[in-house]
Amino acid sequence: MRRSLNTRTGLVLIELIMAAAIAALLLAVVFAVYCSILNTVALQNRWRDNVMPGADALDFIARDLACTVAPFGITNPPFTAAYNEKNEKSEDTFKMSFYSTFPAESSNDWRGYSVGQVTYIMRYDEVMEEFVLIRECNPFRVPWRDQLSAGREKWRGIKKLDIIFFDGSDWVTRWGDAENTNTLPLAVRISLIAGQDGRKQIGTEVFINAARQIVPKKMIQNIGQSQR
8 A cells, every 4th residue: 555745845935935024024123223223323423522522621610610729829810700792703702710729640638739720711713613612721830740630621612601600699700800809709600502503501500619718616706706
């Protein structure tokens, strides 16, 4: 008695269709992941180009202002800031100069701190046709212990910079004039706009501890007794 064997040596049409569908599904998943990675990289590059210069500059300004001091023995005002009222692109639109402290590289001991004169300038670059924020730091006295803080920094892509100062009763746009020549502001409010589209606005507020006077308890008692 013979048996008929029905053997297959290939794939039928339905199997080919299923294999093609699975392959297409896998390719679609891989393509979606690839597009997501490209979008993430593009967003990071856009953030780096638009926000990173402003964020980096804001960190520098906030750190320098938080460590502002009035060194003993200076003859010029310890803190000056003024805007260019003419608002001409050929001149500096804003300039702020003050003294700040920098810790030593190997220790946080206050006796190892150095003092430097920090100057911020908002200047228009006629070649690149854009504003440039410049930070210059020079040693107040030689030898200078913190070589990393000295030098010159530049930030491009900043469209606008607004800095106002608190004198204890009101916010003002200038400092170091006849009214507050030898004093430090109590606080500084910083706001800047960065990015090619000019829509990225960031800011912060810095309290200057050196401007707050700490009076000993005995002195307060003596003042109270003298006023009676």
